[in-house]
Amino acid sequence: MTQTAQLSPSSVFVVSGGAKGITAECTIRLAQQQPCKFILLGRSELLETEPDYAQNSDESALKKCIMENLLSQGEKPTPMNVQKIYNKITSSREIKKTLAAIEKTGAKAEYISVDVTDTPALQEKLATAVQHLGPITGIIHGAGNLADKLIEKKTEQDFEKVYTAKVQGLENLLNCVNPNQLQHLVLFSSVTGFYGNPGQSDYAIANEILNKSAHIFKQSYPSCHVVAINWGAWDSGMVTAELKKVFQERKIEIIPVAVGAQMLVKEMDNTNHATAQVVIGSPLVPQATELDSELRTYRVRRQMTLEANPFLHDHTIAGSPVLPATCAMTWMINTCEQLYPGYKLFHHQNFKILKGITFNESLAKEHILEIEEISKVSFENVEVKATILSKNPEGKIHYHFSAQLNLQQKIPIARPYESINLEEDNIITTTGKAFYQNGGATLFHGPAFQEVTKVLNISPEKITTECLWQEISDKQQGQFPVQWINPYTIDLSMHALWIWTQHFHQEACLPGRVEKYEQFVATPHNKPFYVSCEVKAKTATSVIADFIIHDRQGQIYSRMLGAHAIIWSMKLLRS
Template structure:
């Protein structure tokens, strides 16, 4: 049994890269929430006394002019490099002093050490005297890092060492300076680059993925320590110019607002997240699009889908057997199409059909195959693809499981508004949250990974409106079906209101069969409220057809599923 730890007033954090940049902003936010003690590490030195020419001069151009004048007065020839070097030294010292002042203003104690995290001897020597004053270090925040972005064929050994050692050797050295058994928190600033990859950052991806794996390894050895590797996306900081923001927007990459990102760090250190060892905060770093080949190509992708590698399947059990959700099959199709065509994003799916579900009870299938055939494409506009998931038995018999046409586009259209929003509460169905799930044969069978409908706002013979909230799950639980642009877990949740409608009016239940057309305009929300308006179009003895609109409070649509056909399923089969 592990013991949840919490940041407290006597906590002592050792923070690499903590005096400047994003790491310093995170430390300030943490100090505001819980004043304690921080030892900040950085390579820059603090200028106790600034040069006379720099005093009361804070505008960059003006300060550089004074630097040039001072060099000339000393008989030196100013060069852009020499001027920039002096400017950086002054600006860096000022930023560090400001960080120290702002942290102190919260009531926290803070010290700064000029030390290189890649030099363990220097680090240990300088820390010894500091720790004698502050007390033993109880937490580490490793935020130090370097970049050397280049295509891999242009990278030098020095580039790799610069990037790799700050992250990996830096972590090893920090851990060598403390008693790991006394650590209550270990926070590693990793990157979405390590999780998703990014062009020109092979070394940075390697270093950050090693941080991710190191977090899991340290957690195994020290289960009482709150360990988390945060895979940050890009921050809305000074490094992200308006031009870069525009480029990110065109590539569908969200950036993290500073106030939200810093609060997320504080949230991750809450004891409730004690066992979340790796989290991803930010969008995938989508590669710029490559030119489309005129030839219509085909692909075959093989995957061994096993129960042990996909823990979420234990939350999707039908008739006693774990079953792959149709939304996960669709997600595999979508993700593969996007990965084969960098820079293009999923917009729509047509004629999705469940031909034969994939179950994991006594399965003798060793692998599943995803076949992809390009149907049409237009440069910088779209690609349309036919996708099929199939498998073969040891005897050579082919089973077709799912089929769909996927369309990916270069530029997403504006999200439309659902004009028939109705939030009038009728109080007909009073159950809430988990009351809808796993109570009896008429309840929704879904486990936590696919929950939950928080409440039914209103219900009529033609329509049901539900409020939903999907709590994000760990990357480990997502297994081979990670959340990218398409979220299979939240999409599954979005179709569940029909089950409640069908059970309420007809005392029947259903499972997905096929859909005519589906579109996604925005990423479905995680850890926040959204709404599903399900319009029932037809009901027969064997099935029900409906349209789903997933939207926010203002009616702005995240996605819509039109002509969805569900198959009536005998209640007695659910618990068989």
């Protein structure tokens, strides 16, 4: 791995938006960690001397002085004029305070009043600064604007204001430096670019371009320390008491200024990042929106290929990759959660596997997801019927999966599982990968769907397994990413019944339908969880069971009730 340069007294950083607010606080903390040289950029004017009348720091007193001065000059002290002068004075004070705090650390700081989107002015003024501070070795791009509105109300001017500060600002800064001399490129992006947020489509686009720019720059200049920090909400002046209340309701944690500034320092020290993008802060949980009364129907078309979904190689039955039923279900769920922001699946019922989707010559060119609204109550719940279908070249419709989904704004808390039993009886001593070896002697699944780490206990009525799903990459997940529902851990949970039927009856089974599935808490990955499978009935052709997925204390993550499985030939599965 290429080693990047560390901070030193000779480092010269240009910091856009760095003289005020959060970026200023981060710069001060960075100077405390390593005094070096900083060129701070901002649009505000730095007043060499303040007007004689501006001797007050109290807001109301200062504004009164401004009004009196305007009157003495025969001008009308309109609220807009007074506020404009007030902002000019207080901005200048904040800039001087930032410069003083940086220089107190032993670092050097210079402020340039310039708009980063003004290419000629930026080039000229930075060239002058470089003459007495030295070549620029680092960029911290913190400049940005907001114009929050729903997309149908945004103007071109709104978009340009937000977009250019981030995107053109970065382009201009990079054009002012020698990229081969650049040792650090730090971009202040946002979780809005990562998760999206209502009213911030332009801000999300601009920040996501910063994220992608970081990846591209790192590929071209591997010796440069590059990171796009996707910041969450900061506890600053922009986050009012009212906004804090909204964040609390949405369970969004706010980053304290001191903590966030220290996180920047940590990122500056972490020069051997495996990625050029990090997320710092809570996910942006979308707010529930008011739903209209009209019941609608949606159709979503998707082309599915083996190449786009590498995990399918780990789910091969009778020699062909087969779409897991759990993935079909999550296509339905994820689509509904996108249609109804702020609502999450609580339960689905009567999930049927009508005709599986096999990735061979019979695979349709496209599949259609139909979503039919049954009922909806604003800020409470949505009920829909979902069906996945396809058409063959002759136009004949094939129905693959169907279910009825219930999405809730607030997910109830489940009572702990009362019949928990994690005692080990040592009847089945196979562990880990051994369940999946020898051509699928017990389980045919590949690494994306492993692993059952051990069977804790087994009886004719119940089996309890310990599981641990190692997260696979986004690329492997393809068109079926893990979100609120994890299709891979759900599939893994059902392996318990496979082991039970093989142990007691030397048979295999495949899912047929599920009477009801409930999700209370996201199932963890990269750490153990437990599956208690209660067998309710067994015939020569089928088996019915309940699956309770929980932690070691019995806290329920999810449960699958009335899961019907079809007995299948082990030889056919491995053929």
